[in-house]
Amino acid sequence: MAMVNFSAGILLFASSSYISRLTRNGIAIFATGLLAFLFISMPDNLLKNIFLRNSLGKKEPETLIYLDEGLTTTVAVFNDDDDNLGIKRKSLILNGVNMSASHIHSRKYMTLLSYIPLLLNENPKDVLVICFGTGLTSGAAGVYPGINSVDAVDISPGVFNAAHFFSDENFNAITNPKINKIVEDGRNHLLTTSKTYDVITAEPPPPTNAGAVNLYTKEYYELAKKALNPGGIVSQWIPLHSQTETHIYEHFRTFLESFPYVISWYPAKQELILIGSNDPINIDFKKIDKRLKHPVTNEVMQKIRFENPFALLGSIWFLKEELKIMSSNQKMITDNNPSLEFFLTSPDPISRESIYQFIKNRSSFNTVSTKIINLTYPDQKILKSFWDQRVNAEFAGDVFELGIKFLNMGDARRAIEKLKEAVKLDPRFSLAHYFLGDAFARIGDFKNAETNFKSAIRFQPDYAVAYNDLGNTLAAQGNLEGAIEKYLIAIEKKPDYFEAYNNLGISWNEKGEFEKAIPVFKKAIEIQPLNANAHLNLANSFSVNKNFQEAINHYQTALKLKPKLTQARANLKVVLSQVKNKK
Structure with missing residues (x-):
């Protein structure tokens, strides 16, 4: 398009009446030649170096x-x-x-942006979601039982066009007839619509992104408040990252000034949700339990591991009183004071130490539990355990990061110490179990490695790498049958899994079943044709099967790909000698 514009400019210049015709034509010819040179010289990877980037690189x-x-x-x-x-x-x-992204961390808070207010609402019918994003917030709302309509508003038609790539996570939002896709500015929609809603939420950009402040100001909340039905609820995402501590407390002050009734949830690491209403927010344990047992609702919440009322209510973090204390000396975010816009001139983002302190400011369990209606004493005891687990899971993530740091440094024993602590804090932490197994395998403790790989799989059944590494651990203990079984499952979970195919072929070789190894190594090479070791392994299988010509071909390919692969050179020499003697 740029080239077309430049060409049009040259043509207009050449046909103009500026300066003499001869000079114009000379300049036009020179410019055309320069344009052609630039076009030919333009690197193929220009898109890669300039346009394909994100905020992380x-x-x-x-x-x-x-x-x-x-x-x-x-x-x-x-x-x-x-x-x-x-x-x-x-x-x-x-x-x-x-x-946004479609992994479990993002899915948790994006689903709950609509499901917390929906589950607290007596009979929600109409939902407004500003900023469609991946469609997860809109899609989840669109399948909630009893919903009549979800108005999904986004200024960019491109996000609606991209929604089908996230259909597994957004419940096929783009084809749900209840979801109205509206290409419009969110603020403008609130300003001009006469429709009112039971739930108003958003899947907005990060607050410090250019222009995003317009969805975090007092004026925005006032517009949302006017569009609520009686008993309606507004929810807002407040990330505890990519902004300063002051900004976070300014969010609290602004939201509190807009809604008389406010509660906050903390469902995922560094992701806070504020909910506000013009009317009292009733948390009825029995009603929430009943709503969560609906098959559709339960399916949605199971995907983010919030399928019971204990997990949901165990993530309540602040009541209005705590939010008021933290934000008492802060300014409001307004259209005339868009403080988030000036993030780059602010101090560093909130520190980990400040986040720890923030977490410790949580409302007490006793105070929160008294706000929950129809909570029996036995249920209260269960809720307390979930309440404590949520705090432990937060700290488990930080301890896990330390463990990974030690593992990357090659200090497996210190890594084991930290990763053990992580799984003790959060027994369902599949990644911590996996890397603990990896750390044990590195020091040759294959029995403990096996135990932890199995735990990782138990909590994350589709974890292909865990199956592969469990297979490696079983093979190291001489259990080739068990190893082969795990490699096959890994391949079932991830059909293009090169390492699993390669390991499976090696196991067949070690069992002496070379004819079974050959097609497996061929598949590995099909996935990674430039992998020298795969060609070496296939050549070894052909050699044992007396197919010397194929063995020679793949030894030579391996050496072309990796000339310093001494084992391939040595094995090739042996095979060539055998062929020569045979003649």
């Missing part, structure tokens, strides 16, 4: 699965699967800024 073009350049927004979707962490995710990037 550049992205690899190979992981791009969707790109839409709209009038106001460039929408990109990337496949960001992380096999080592067992994470399957896609990321949504708008104008080079990370907006």
